[in-house]
Amino acid sequence: MRKLSSIFAFLLVLTVFLAACGGNEQEEQQSTTEDVDQESMEVLEIYTTIFPLEDFANKIGGEFVNVTNLVPVGADAHTFEPTAREMISVAEADAFIYNGAGLEGFVDALVETVDGESIAIVTASEGIDLLDYDHDHNHDEHAHEEEHDHDHNHDEHAHEEEHDHDHNHDEHAHDHDEDPHVWLDPILSITLAENIKNVLIELMPEQEDFFSANFEEVKTELEVIDQEFQAMVDAAEKDTFLVSHAGYGYWEDRYDIVQIGISGISPTNEPSQRQIQDIIELADQYGLEYVMFEQNIPTKIAEVVKGEVGAEALYLHNLEALVQEDVENGEDYFSLMRKNIKALETALQ
Known part of the structure; x- marks a missing residue:
């Protein structure tokens, strides 16, 4: 009888062990599947020139974009010059988004270099009434x-x-x-963000609802910033x-x-x-x-x-x-x- 009890105890332990192994294997398979999904998910390669464009592109594009700001941290877009390697990287991207209005002195040469490549070139300030220089x-x-x-x-x-x-x-x-500094106006920045949203939808139309919803969040926050700015000035x-x-x-x-x-x-x-x-x-x-x-x-x-x-x-x-x-x-x-x-x-x- 004692021998029979020992056999039952052994089988019970074995069953629990096998079940645990099976569960771990299932979790590993699920984890592997998720990793494959992440790796296979299409991501748009986006290059920008100034921080607001980089930030808006990340906020609107979410996990569907990989954004690189061409002008490095601490540099000045007025005087920056990209290397030949950086120009090649831009040519291989899905979109190049720049401010325009004469801010980035290197843009004409870059656009000429990537001409003929399958890349969307976006002037983010398009549609904005720019102030005269003086x-x-x-x-x-x-x-x-x-x-x-x-x-x-x-x-x-x-x-x-x-x-x-x-x-x-x-x-x-x-x-x-x-005057190229349009991004400092939060209301004009809505147009910058909208131009970014539009090119993302053009490049990935299946995510239109996602991009549009994120843009609306950015727009709302820009309007709040405008209200806070005006309130500060009114009290000054x-x-x-x-x-x-x-x-x-x-x-x-x-x-x-x-x-x-x-x-x-x-x-x-x-x-x-x-x-x-x-x-x-x-x-x-x-x-x-x-x-x-x-x-x-x-x-x-x-x-x-x-x-x-x-x-x-x-x-x-x-x-x-x-x-x-x-x-x-x-x-x-x-x-x-x-x-x-x-x-x-x-x-x-």
Whole structure:
């Protein structure tokens, strides 16, 4: 009887063991199948030039895109030049999405290189009414009428801005007939995102509902950013800020605030000694207590102005490119824009 009980116990253990093995084998087969599905899932290879386009493409495309930003972390799209190997990589991709409006000096050569390849070329700013190159400073002329003595300040401010833009426009008219920094306007950024959505649908029509739903989420959040920005401006005491380069014309146009750019619309448009002195005088006149530095713009001249004015440093993020700290912090378009709103809130108090 004891022998029979031992046999039953052995069979019971064996049954449990076999069942466990069978279960593990089934799990391994399921896991293998999932891995195969992941590997076989079609993914679009997308190249972008500036961070907002990279971020929107990732948010809209989700797991169906692999996005590479051609301009590396910390670089400047105005001056970046891709290598021959990078151009070949772009030619083999599904889409190349760039801002346009004269921002990326290398684009014409790249597009010519990939001509004839089966790649979608997308100008993300298509459909946006771009501001003229000198719009941002023409706007200054009426912004201070109520806050300052109009006749005195208007004449001097207009002189400074005309001098600044005659100099910079003559030197760089071939680069910037229009202001390319459209992504800084959250409402205009909806068009950037929509152009990205459209090319993804064109390339992968079976995922139209997925891409469209993700785009709507991006659009809604951009509208919220716009509301938060406007609320900050409405509560501000000042309407003028001093910044390292004049890349914020779209904020002037949307929110009726005024930038005094130390460098021109491109960071390579360095001011003359006379222009630096004019900027210092303007900062004193308008009681500006902060100089706003940017994450990827040289600081040497801005540091001079800061010292002469006796100002404190604040930081704006132009969102054109991330720096390593942004990558480590997991920043995206929305988090960086909210930091900008907070910094401007301080500068305009």
